[in-house]
Amino acid sequence: MSETQKRLLLVAMPWLAMTGLLLLWEVACIVFDVPEILAPRPTRIIETMIQRWDILLRFCLETLWTTIIGFALAIGFGLLLGLAIGASPFVYSGLYPLLIAFNAIPKVAIVPILMIWVGVGALPAVITAFVISFFPIVVNVATGLATIEPEMRDVMRSLGASQWEILTKVGVPRAMPYLFASLKVAVTLAFIGSVLSETVGGNRGIGFLMLSAGARNDAPTTFAGLFSIAIMGIALYALCALVERRMTRWAFRAEIVG
Amino acid sequence: MPVTEPSLVELRQVSLAYGSGASRMLALEDATLSIAKGEFIAVVGPSGCGKSTLMKLVTGLLPPTGGEVRVHGQVVKGPIRGVGMAFQAPTLMPWRSTLDNILLPLEVVEPHKRRFRAHKAEYVARVEALLASVGLGGFGAKYPWQLSGGMQQRSSLCRALVHEPEILMLDEPFGALDAFTREELWSVMQKLWMERRFTAVLVTHDLREAVYLADTVYVMSRRPGKIVKIRKIELPRPRTLETTFQVEFVDIVHELRERIHMEHA
Known part of the structure; x- marks a missing residue:
C-alpha cells in the first residue's frame, strides 16, 4: 500500500467504521425481523431525520444553546476554581473533598430539585450542563498548576518573583494544554447534562422531543433525536479539539518540527 | 588571587535537617565556607551528600536549621535577589521561544521589570548578543524543543546570566550532556566568567569539570555532608582542553579523587 493510500484510508476509516456499524444494524433488523417500535432500521431513522428536519433542528438548537451556555459557565468557573485549587494548598485541602463528594452525586438526582427551585424551561438544563461539566475542568487546571517543575519554581523564586508572577508566567500557560484537553471531555458531559434535564422534566429541547415521541411509540423520531445529539456532540468535540490545537501548539510539538 | 577581597557569601557552621522526629535526616552538617566576590567555586562529593542543599541554602531558597548564611554581610532570611540559576535540566518554558525564555528574568527582576515594556528592543538586542556569544546566534526565534540538548543548556545559561546577577548557581548544569x-x-x-566576573557556585560530581572551571574546590563527605577538603586551583586561565591533559591538572584531579574514595571506603 502506498503512502497516499495509507493516508486516504486513515481519513476514510471513521466513515467506513460508522457505515459498517449502521449496515450491521440494518441487516440485523431485517434478518431477525425486529419490530420498528423496538429498534427502527437506520435507513428508516435517516428518512425520518430528513422528513422532520425542521422540527429536529428547532429542538436541537434549543439544546445546543443551553449546552453552550452551561459549558461557558463551566469554563469560567472551572478555570477560576482550578487556578485557586492548584495555586493554594489550603484551598486544595479545603475544597477537594467537597468537590469529590459533589461529583459523586448522580446529577439526575438534582434535576427534580432544580425544577422545584427554578421551575421548568431552559434554566434547569443550563444549570445541569454546568454542574456536570465543570468538574473535569477544575481537576485538569489544578493538575496543570500543581505539576510545575520544582526547578522552574526555584528559578522564579531566586529571581525574586512573587507568587502572582509565578502563577501568571508559569502556572497559567502550563495549565492551558490541561484546560483544553479537559474541554473535549467537558463539552460532551455538558450535552449529557442538558439532555438529561430535558428528559427528566422539561418542555423544550431534543431530550423533550425524544421523550414525547417515545410516549407516542414513535420510535423512528426518538432514534432520530438520538442521532442528532450524537452529531452535535461530535461537532462540538471537533470544535474544542480545533481550538486546542490552535491555542497550545507547543504541546503538540512534533507537528511543527516536522 | 581573590583571597584578599572581602567575601560576598559566608556560611558559618550551617547545618540543615529535613523532616522532624524519627524521620529527621541531617543533610548538611557544620558547613563553613566563604566565597569572595568574583570567585568561581566548585563543590564536589559523592552523590546524595547535600551538594544541592548547599546551593539552596546560599540562595536562601531553604532556611538553615543551624548556623547562618550571610550575603554582603547580611543574614539571609528568604530568597535573595540577583541570583542566576541553571540546573541539570534546562527548565526552559516550551510555550516561549528561546528569546522569550531568556527575556524572562528581565520581566521579573528590578530595575529591568519597570523598564521592560518601554525598552524592549534594547533588551532583545542584549539577549541576541548573549546568544551569539554562546554560539546560538540566530536561534532566538526557535522554541526550546526545537533545539538539541546542548543548545537548550546554552540557552539556560543565557537565562541565568541575562540580568547580570552577582551570583550564579550551577547545579550540575552539564550533567546530562x-x-x-x-x-x-x-x-x-569559562569565557563568560572571564568577561563578566560574577561569583559562581558550581555543584558537580565531575572532578575534571570542577578543576577546569573553579578557583577553589570544596570536597564534601558522605551524608551528612561536611566539607572535608578545600583545594585552591591555581592553574593559569584561560584553561583549555589541553590543560586537562597536563600533569598539574591530572595530579589535582587524582588528589581530589583519592579524598572522595576515602568517603566510600
Whole structure:
C-alpha cells in the first residue's frame, strides 16, 4: 500500500467504521425481523431525520444553546476554581473533598430539585450542563498548576518573583494544554447534562422531543433525536479539539518540527 | 588571587535537617565556607551528600536549621535577589521561544521589570548578543524543543546570566550532556566568567569539570555532608582542553579523587 493510500484510508476509516456499524444494524433488523417500535432500521431513522428536519433542528438548537451556555459557565468557573485549587494548598485541602463528594452525586438526582427551585424551561438544563461539566475542568487546571517543575519554581523564586508572577508566567500557560484537553471531555458531559434535564422534566429541547415521541411509540423520531445529539456532540468535540490545537501548539510539538 | 577581597557569601557552621522526629535526616552538617566576590567555586562529593542543599541554602531558597548564611554581610532570611540559576535540566518554558525564555528574568527582576515594556528592543538586542556569544546566534526565534540538548543548556545559561546577577548557581548544569558537548560548554562557561566576573557556585560530581572551571574546590563527605577538603586551583586561565591533559591538572584531579574514595571506603 502506498503512502497516499495509507493516508486516504486513515481519513476514510471513521466513515467506513460508522457505515459498517449502521449496515450491521440494518441487516440485523431485517434478518431477525425486529419490530420498528423496538429498534427502527437506520435507513428508516435517516428518512425520518430528513422528513422532520425542521422540527429536529428547532429542538436541537434549543439544546445546543443551553449546552453552550452551561459549558461557558463551566469554563469560567472551572478555570477560576482550578487556578485557586492548584495555586493554594489550603484551598486544595479545603475544597477537594467537597468537590469529590459533589461529583459523586448522580446529577439526575438534582434535576427534580432544580425544577422545584427554578421551575421548568431552559434554566434547569443550563444549570445541569454546568454542574456536570465543570468538574473535569477544575481537576485538569489544578493538575496543570500543581505539576510545575520544582526547578522552574526555584528559578522564579531566586529571581525574586512573587507568587502572582509565578502563577501568571508559569502556572497559567502550563495549565492551558490541561484546560483544553479537559474541554473535549467537558463539552460532551455538558450535552449529557442538558439532555438529561430535558428528559427528566422539561418542555423544550431534543431530550423533550425524544421523550414525547417515545410516549407516542414513535420510535423512528426518538432514534432520530438520538442521532442528532450524537452529531452535535461530535461537532462540538471537533470544535474544542480545533481550538486546542490552535491555542497550545507547543504541546503538540512534533507537528511543527516536522 | 581573590583571597584578599572581602567575601560576598559566608556560611558559618550551617547545618540543615529535613523532616522532624524519627524521620529527621541531617543533610548538611557544620558547613563553613566563604566565597569572595568574583570567585568561581566548585563543590564536589559523592552523590546524595547535600551538594544541592548547599546551593539552596546560599540562595536562601531553604532556611538553615543551624548556623547562618550571610550575603554582603547580611543574614539571609528568604530568597535573595540577583541570583542566576541553571540546573541539570534546562527548565526552559516550551510555550516561549528561546528569546522569550531568556527575556524572562528581565520581566521579573528590578530595575529591568519597570523598564521592560518601554525598552524592549534594547533588551532583545542584549539577549541576541548573549546568544551569539554562546554560539546560538540566530536561534532566538526557535522554541526550546526545537533545539538539541546542548543548545537548550546554552540557552539556560543565557537565562541565568541575562540580568547580570552577582551570583550564579550551577547545579550540575552539564550533567546530562554527552562528553564532547560538556567539554565545549566548559570553555563557553569559562569565557563568560572571564568577561563578566560574577561569583559562581558550581555543584558537580565531575572532578575534571570542577578543576577546569573553579578557583577553589570544596570536597564534601558522605551524608551528612561536611566539607572535608578545600583545594585552591591555581592553574593559569584561560584553561583549555589541553590543560586537562597536563600533569598539574591530572595530579589535582587524582588528589581530589583519592579524598572522595576515602568517603566510600
